[in-house]
Amino acid sequence: MHYVIMGCGRVGASLAAELSDRGHSVAIIDQNPAAFSRLPDTFDGQQVTGVGFDREALEQAGIEQAAGFAAVSSGDNSNIIAARVVRETFGVSNVVARIYDPPRAAIYERFGVPTVPTVSWTTDQVLRRLIPLPAQVEMRSSAANLSVYSVQVGLPWLGRSVAELEDHLPLRVAFLVRGGEGVIPRDTTVIQKGDQVRVVASPDSINRIESVLAEGPKEQSE
Structure with missing residues (x-):
């Protein structure tokens, strides 16, 4: 091309x-x-x-x-x-x-x-390595009503698979940054401490997604 x-x-x-x-x-x-x-x-x-x-x-x-x-x-x-x-x-x-x-x-x-x-x-990338921050839009498609977000994944999700994350929430994990290297995850990829997680989601759902990511998967069933 x-x-x-x-x-x-x-x-x-x-x-x-x-x-x-x-x-x-x-x-x-x-x-x-x-x-x-x-x-x-x-x-x-x-x-x-x-x-x-x-x-x-x-x-x-x-x-x-x-x-x-x-x-x-x-x-x-x-x-x-x-x-x-x-x-x-x-x-x-x-x-x-x-x-x-x-x-x-x-x-x-x-x-x-x-x-x-x-x-x-x-600025955001530096801050995210220093302190917890809310989801940040990294790319937006207004036509499709979808965005790529950099999100903070709370302790309850560490050790769980990407498939579990996607089953509980209206999102897709686009990629991880682990140890400075980009990782395209499989369903079985386990979320580890220090992972920087990028997800594709609708702007309408990001507040709920952030809440569940911080508090754990049980929030989804309420």
Whole structure:
């Protein structure tokens, strides 16, 4: 598949290299041609010098054949404008925009553009390693009314399987982070102390889910 990336900073270069290494066709756009020096020597994708929301630059990058578009430049306004142009002008539905200003993220979600609020995400990840926190949205799909949440799993659930968790609650465990490594769980995978748990659930059910995760499975039967 073909993917287009706007912004060849550290995130954009890393994303382009990862997609390319996975066998995908990649085009990356940046106004500064010197930015392409961040790409590894093994990168064989297309490098387009231009503005990421300019129609000519996008067409040169093959946006009309793209399966997805990521706007990860250093400018919030540029990212959201590019994401909207790609969605509304070229009909690419699979887009994501990197956002530095957290309050803007919710506004841009209303436009149907998934966002990654960089500062708040980093802050949250550090806090979650220091203190218990409520469920945090890591990715949202307004069309499907589903979100990926980072949740805290209480002591009553430690030693229980992923299947038990899913049987008691309206969620699916997407993945775990264990010892710094991502783990795609099986039904038999046991929740361990220190696991960072990511679940897919409806926003309407997350309060109940948090309560049961904190207090234990017996809460479900009440």
